Amino acid sequence: MKELIVTGSSGLIGSAVTRHFAERGWKVHGVDCNMRAEFFGEGGDTRSVQHQLEEDLNLFQHHELDIRDRSGVLELLELLDPDALVHTAAQPSHDLAANVPFKDFDTNAVGTLNLLEATRRHARDIPFVHMSTNKVYGDRPNTLDLIEQETRFEFESEEYRNGISEEFPIDQSKHSLFGASKAAADIVVQEYGRYFDMKTCCLRGGCLTGAGHAGVELHGFLSYLIKCNVKRKKYTVFGYKGKQVRDNIHSKDVARFIMFFIKDPRLGEVYNLGGGKGNSCSIIEAFDLVEKVTGEEMIYEYDEESRKGDHICYYSDLSKAKRHYPKWGINIGLKNIFEEIGKNWINKMSKKNK
Numbered sequence: 001m002k003e004l005i006v007t008g009s010s011g012l013i014g015s016a017v018t019r020h021f022a023e024r025g026w027k028v029h030g031v032d033c034n035m036r037a038e039f040f041g042e043g044g045d046t047r048s049v050q051h052q053l054e055e056d057l058n059l060f061q062h063h064e065l066d067i068r069d070r071s072g073v074l075e076l077l078e079l080l081d082p083d084a085l086v087h088t089a090a091q092p093s094h095d096l097a098a099n100v101p102f103k104d105f106d107t108n109a110v111g112t113l114n115l116l117e118a119t120r121r122h123a124r125d126i127p128f129v130h131m132s133t134n135k136v137y138g139d140r141p142n143t144l145d146l147i148e149q150e151t152r153f154e155f156e157s158e159e160y161r162n163g164i165s166e167e168f169p170i171d172q173s174k175h176s177l178f179g180a181s182k183a184a185a186d187i188v189v190q191e192y193g194r195y196f197d198m199k200t201c202c203l204r205g206g207c208l209t210g211a212g213h214a215g216v217e218l219h220g221f222l223s224y225l226i227k228c229n230v231k232r233k234k235y236t237v238f239g240y241k242g243k244q245v246r247d248n249i250h251s252k253d254v255a256r257f258i259m260f261f262i263k264d265p266r267l268g269e270v271y272n273l274g275g276g277k278g279n280s281c282s283i284i285e286a287f288d289l290v291e292k293v294t295g296e297e298m299i300y301e302y303d304e305e306s307r308k309g310d311h312i313c314y315y316s317d318l319s320k321a322k323r324h325y326p327k328w329g330i331n332i333g334l335k336n337i338f339e340e341i342g343k344n345w346i347n348k349m350s351k352k353n354k
Contacts, residue, residue: 001059005082007031007067007115008089009060010046012212013131013205015053016251017086017258022059024259029080031089033066035107039091039100049212067111077118084262085123087115088131094176094309101177108181109188116192116200124198127265128189129258132202134274134316136183137164138173139309146313152243152282153313163247163277163317166204166270176309186270193268201261203254206274206316209337210251211344222248222286223341229290230345234299239306242283247274247315250332260325271324274316279334289334293342 004021008014009030022028030053036044053060065072067089090108091097097104112130119128141164145156155161170183186202193200209222228235257273281289287298322329332340 001025001027002083003027003029003080005029005031005076005080005085007085007087008131009053009062010034010049011036011088012210012251013208013254014086014088015049015212016210016255017088018053018060019057020252020255020259022057025059026083027059027061028057029061029063029076029082031063031065031067031076033064035066035089035091039093039096067114068106070114073114074118074121077122082123082126084127084129085115085119086129086131086258087112090131090182091178094135094178095307097176097178097181104177105181105184108178109184112185113188116188116198120192120196120198124196127199127262128192128201129261130185130189130200130202131254132186132189132204132270133179133182134164134204134206134272134311134314135175135179135309136170136186136204137168137314138170138175138179138183139311140169140173141314142312144313148243151284152245153240154245155313160317162319163274163315164272165317166272166320174309179309190268190270197267199265199267201266201269201271203257203271203273204316205254206247206249206272206314208251208254209248209341211340212251221246222337225283225286226290226293226338226341227345229294229296229298230342230349232296232299234301237283237300237302239304239310240312242287242302244311245280245282245313245315246311247276247280248334248337249273249275249279249330250337253330253332256331257321257325257328260328264325266324269324271321272316272318273321274314274318275330275334276318277315279330279337280315281334289338290342293338294346
């Protein structure tokens with residue numbers, strides 16, 4: 001039986017990867033210590049996800065371990081001898097990072113280094129998949145010429161007709177401290193691949209989403225927006241007239257790509273992995289989509305000050321990912337994503353009110 005280590009296994013992507021592989025006969029070792037609860041409070045707590053995985057999956061084993069614990073990480077890799085490792089654990093908010101810079105860097109950059117070095121020492125031939133972020137590009141996408149349309153911004157140049165590719169530069173820009181720590185992790189993952197000939201890849205995600213997301217204001221765009229609508233809570237739009245554009249990818253589509261990479265890995269690769277232009281929307285457009293699902297008008301206020309390092313327009317060019325893995329593609333469209341998350345929050349509210 002093949003065995004997989006998944007860090008951040010109680011999070012959105014980690015839990016999706018865990019289910020995807022366990023349902024296909026892999027023994028999955030989940031590494032998590034519920035740091036989201038420490039970062040975001042009760043709204044970010046993922047302990048219930050861990051318990052649900054333990055209840056649902058016979059091939060899942062939880063390991064209570066903080067990836068900042070270097071000796072613990074080294075011991076785990078030596079003990080388990082896995083066939084692959086998927087690293088999704090992170091401090092995921094660029095807003096929060098400014099308040100907890102040491103925790104942010106130690107989790108995102110040093111934690112990643114701990115895992116890479118443990119893998120090099122004890123399982124160097126296995127695929128190592130790292131969930132990176134489009135924030136490694138900093139605010140450089142904002143230097144591109146944009147066209148302001150009625151409900152969104154769009155790239156003016158034909159060069160970016162399909163979105164931002166992996167060739168786009170990451171330096172000489174404002175990243176936020178979160179973006180900087182994730183960029184450090186991204187580069188070291190590439191370097192272990194190229195320097196030590198390890199099968200590593202960085203997946204620079206767009207807005208990762210799905211019904212399993214514990215969305216909060218500082219992280220989890222669609223989940224939090226839809227939650228606000230269902231709970232009749234005021235949502236705050238920060239700058240750019242609400243026309244800033246994001247591409248959204250369902251966690252199941254991410255898990256599918258990871259399976260393709262693990263089956264046919266490469267050395268030190270990078271992929272921009274969002275929903276692409278077809279799954280992109282502005283905040284204004286998201287309001288319209290959620291209102292169609294719930295029948296409730298969005299309650300919001302506008303703050304003219306944009307978030308530092310925030311992208312005005314970003315969606316991923318998926319050409320490279322599809323070229324390397326032609327059987328992979330986006331299976332879950334934007335409309336279905338909104339319907340799934342909307343129904344999930346409506347069901348939660350219904351159960352709570354009984």
